[in-house]
Amino acid sequence: MKLTAPVPGGPCWIELSTSDVPAAKSFYERLFGWRCETDPREEAGGYTMAHLGESRVAALSPVYQPGQPPAWTVSFATGDVDSSAGKVTAAGGSLLVGPMDIFDQGRFAVAADPSGAVFSLWQGRAFAGSDLFNDPGALGWAELVTRDAGPALTFYPAVFGWTVSASESYPQWGVDGADFGGVLTMDEKFPPEVPPHWLPYFVVADVDASAEAAKGAGGELLMPPTTIPQGPRIAVVRDPQGAVFGVHCLEG
Known part of the structure; x- marks a missing residue:
């Protein structure tokens, strides 16, 4: 991902x-070194912010x-x-939730593309x-x-104005030419x-070590560490509650 900060469309x-926020906190803290803090307000519904140092990087919440x-998501x-x-x-997509305001933090909606993603x-x-x-x-x-x-390559540029690489085997999304997916x-x-x-996909320093750490913490490897030709080394993991994510190393 070439983007280094939130930009429109990115x-x-x-x-x-997740079905078990405390268990998920333990798993991801062990895997990524996150520091997780749960919002104590009842109206926040158990929303938990994950930090790397003082930087906010992700959130966990009950289903x-x-x-x-x-x-x-x-x-x-x-x-x-x-x-x-x-x-x-x-x-051709659909709205599942919202739009609605979240305190003073922002306004959001949950949507699905024509395929249901x-x-x-x-x-x-x-x-x-x-x-x-x-x-x-x-x-x-x-x-x-x-x-x-095919439908996705039409849908997302229409919604966000994304650029799309010319690769037929693995098209890449970009904002003003900066690829992010x-x-x-x-x-x-x-x-x-x-x-x-x-x-x-979350960045890790060592895909193989992270894959072993995920297994040791109760995760399941759906794709073992693999080097993509002319690309990075990656693995795909299912966490103990069933959520799937990838890890990759920027150095290949």
Whole structure:
């Protein structure tokens, strides 16, 4: 990810909805060295902010409704959530929540693209988003995993104005040419029940060591450490509650 701060259209925040916040805190603190602080206000609903030093990098919260599977959600910045929400529906997507205000922090909505992949819109006010990108423990890449890339390559540029690389095998998303993510088309290796989704990748200093640490903390490796040709070394992990994320090393 070449972006170093929240910019309109770019990923600005990453949030885990989980069935067990204390257990998830323990897992990610062990894996990434996060320091997690839960908002004590009742109206905050157990919202927990994860820090690297003093930098805010992610959040954890209870699942919003019974039966909701634990999952990471990527938020994209916008200067006007209501306008962006209109672009979502005009382009064939759907609104799942909002738009609505979150205290004085900002305004947000939860949406889904035409395939059903869920993401959030965030209009920052007091809180713009993550303080850190591309450092170990912080977000480094955002990948759309989908069955058919074609509709996505039309939908997201219409909503956010993203640039798209010319690669047919792995198109990459960008804001003004600064790439921050890509599109992976699911093949027969993916079980048919896996829905389209956004997969966040966190930067780590050593993918192999982080994969072992994730296993030792109760996680499951869905993809063992693998070096992508002309790309980074990556692994994909399912945490103990079932949320999936990736880790990668910027040095390859």
